[in-house]
Amino acid sequence: KQEVTQIPAALSVPEGENLVLNCSFTDSAIYNLQWFRQDPGKGLTSLLLIQSSQREQTSGRLNASLDKSSGRSTLYIAASQPGDSATYLCASTDSWGKLQFGAGTQVVVTP
Amino acid sequence: NAGVTQTPKFRVLKTGQSMTLLCAQDMNHEYMYWYRQDPGMGLRLIHYSVGEGTTAKGEVPDGYNVSRLKKQNFLLGLESAAPSQTSVYFCASRPGTGLGGYTFGSGTRLTVV
Numbered sequence: 001k002q003e004v005t006q007i008p009a010a011l012s013v014p015e016g017e018n019l020v021l022n023c024s025f026t027d028s029a030i031y032n033l034q035w036f037r038q039d040p041g042k043g044l045t046s047l048l049l050i051q052s053s054q055r056e057q058t059s060g061r062l063n064a065s066l067d068k069s070s071g072r073s074t075l076y077i078a079a080s081q082p083g084d085s086a087t088y089l090c091a092s093t094d095s096w097g098k099l100q101f102g103a104g105t106q107v108v109v110t111p
Numbered sequence: 112n113a114g115v116t117q118t119p120k121f122r123v124l125k126t127g128q129s130m131t132l133l134c135a136q137d138m139n140h141e142y143m144y145w146y147r148q149d150p151g152m153g154l155r156l157i158h159y160s161v162g163e164g165t166t167a168k169g170e171v172p173d174g175y176n177v178s179r180l181k182k183q184n185f186l187l188g189l190e191s192a193a194p195s196q197t198s199v200y201f202c203a204s205r206p207g208t209g210l211g212g213y214t215f216g217s218g219t220r221l222t223v224v
Contacts, residue, residue, distance in 0.1 A: 004153075034212060034213070036215075041218075042217060042218070043201060043215040043216055043217040043218050044154075044201065044203075044213075044215040045215075046212045046213055046214070046215075049212045089153065089154070091154075096142075096159070096161065096167075097142050097144070097159075097161075097205055097207075097213075098144070098156055098159060098169065099144070099146075099154070099156065099203075099213070100156075101146075101153040101154040101155075102153055103151060103152065103153040104153060
């Protein structure tokens with residue numbers, strides 16, 4: 001059974017610092033890897049989706065890497081802003097699109 | 112531009128009562144999913160559907176039933192609610208395998224007393 005782990009569980013940084021969020025998974029036979037953002041009391045917003053054949057994806061200040069052989073993905077957020085405060089979730093996907101989530105990293109960016 | 116709409120947004124049930132949660136999407140997506148989110152446990156898959164008329168069990172299906180009679184709707188039923196089913200329920204949809212990412216609804220917060 002796929003297990004997805006996110007470390008750290010919580011992170012607090014001053015505005016302007018770069019954020020590095022880690023995600024590890026036990027089964028490398030994933031279809032793709034996705035990063036989501038969740039604001040308190042809200043649903044999930046998709047940030048980046050990395051296909052299993054890709055090494056990374058970029059969108060604006062966000063960059064996500066994928067290393068299937070080591071079972072790791074990393075989300076980088078450059079020049080963090082208070083608006084980046086949220087919980088970030090990673091999830092692996094199988095061929096049926098079923099998501100296996102990590103428990104998330106709660107991020108606070110202080111002004 | 113509704114995306115995925117969940118109703119109701121909040122509900123309080125007494126133990127043993129039944130209810131149905133509705134998920135509706137207007138994007139013509141093939142695949143639909145129901146997840147529950149509990150503190151410290153992330154989201155776990157309850158049931159999913161890969162097309163109209165199909166359903167399949169996920170990781171935590173016990174105590175729940177689903178139906179997908181129309182492509183745009185995915186219903187989650189609780190026949191006899193238990194306090195362990197207190198959770199936030201999220202519905203999601205996606206176009207199909209290899210065709211793009213997921214769209215999530217805003218969630219239904221259910222409390223069973």
